Amino acid sequence: MGPVTAAAPPAVEELGWVAVDDSGAAGIARRLAGDGARRLGFTEQRAGEVAIVAAELASNLHRHADAGALSVRILRRGEIGGIELVAVDSGPGMADLPFSAVDGHSTAGTLGIGLGAVRRLSDSSGGFSVPGRGTVLAARLWPAGAVVAGEPPVAGLSRPITGEKVCGDRYAARLHGGALLVLVADGLGHGALAGAAAAAVVDAFHATALDAPGAIVEHLHRAVSHTRGAAASVARIEGGTVRFAGLGNVAGSIASPGGERRGMVAMPGIVGHQSRGVREFAYDLPPEAVVVLHSDGVSDRWRLPDYPGLSRQDPLLVAATLLRDAGVRRDDACVAVARASVPG
Structure with missing residues (x-):
């Protein structure tokens, strides 16, 4: 696939919001994101990675957050379609968000691999957090081998x-x-x-x-x-x-x-x-x-x-x-x- 102009805003198709109010939400997020990736023609391996990222974000919300929800949607830039995931919560927030995304760090006694996996499997990811006000995390995943340079403003x-x-x-x-x-x-x-x-x-x-x-x-x-x-x-x-x-x-x-x-x-x-x-x-x-x-x-x-x-x-x-x-x-x-x- 060829490159897409870096600043071109994508067309957006909403697949839905998943309210994370119990442990079953991770499975719902996994299916919704994985099915969207397969509809776009992702390889089975890459669609599986999309599903992992969605499940990890939902699981992170369930473990740490209050009033958490995950947005799943399709982005289209030129002929290339990708999956975008946005997790929002009103939980305790993180004072050191970059460190919290490193494999092995955990605030709940778990292995702490979730956010590190999100960063590692995504083409782009980021977050913003204020202690006491909550956290926003976002990840974008494109097909294997796709060239999508930069992000629009x-x-x-x-x-x-x-x-x-x-x-x-x-x-x-x-x-x-x-x-x-x-x-x-x-x-x-x-x-x-x-x-x-x-x-x-x-x-x-x-x-x-x-x-x-x-x-x-x-x-x-x-x-x-x-x-x-x-x-x-x-x-x-x-x-x-x-x-x-x-x-x-x-x-x-x-x-x-x-x-x-x-x-x-x-x-x-x-x-x-x-x-x-x-x-x-x-x-x-x-x-x-x-x-x-x-x-x-x-x-x-x-x-x-x-x-x-x-x-x-x-x-x-x-x-x-x-x-x-x-x-x-x-x-x-x-x-x-x-x-x-x-x-x-």
Whole structure:
């Protein structure tokens, strides 16, 4: 297989969240991830390694964590499909996360091989932990022999409302020349129809060659009138500027590690049904800032200074941490995070 452009954001297919509330969750995670890998054409050996990583992450959550859950999903970059696993918990956290991933280290009297195996079998892995607040771990596994260089400067994560399998909130991103375009869509309501509306917004976002957020939102508004509608916002990041447009209550913010945060303006309306007009706004982007878009299933009461060093981490770890701590269980939730600069 040939290489994939390093900065190209992947297309995402959600396979599901596994709630880790008993020892049987490891088996569920193993099957879900392994079956996804086989569907992508992984060799039996590599699919087995995917299953091991999923089971180890779930087992680690069961042993050490409170309110643990594991996200399993497919990533597609070009013609290559991979498996991404994200474990989140509100447990005691780890003061020395890198050391905790070394084979032989354990805080529970076990052999401590789990996180070392995750790191060893994965193409890329990482984590972020704050003592007393919990831990986020992520791993990506690609087919044996695949060449996938680097990671994109953007990631997002969605979680359905408690009791639903389908999430009505979705994230997408794509490159346009030297600019990064990021979308979050929140289908009205919950369940399959909300998911279909958000999926239609994502499909229309990928189908257009437009690169101005205002024009993109207007295109989405026309394209998804056959659905129940959605709230949606689009950010365009290039150099030291972010341009932003939205209809409805998908929030956008520019957040700096020092605590400064600037909200971006979306207009009232429902994509596909109600609009009094779309307006696009431009904002300066500090060099170390991150751009955060999230649905209204995520509270706006998060602060980057509460997580020292988080803004320098993989955007997926930032998104997962904010989703864990600011996401509400009575609604679908989605967070997307992009860095201020886009690699060339």
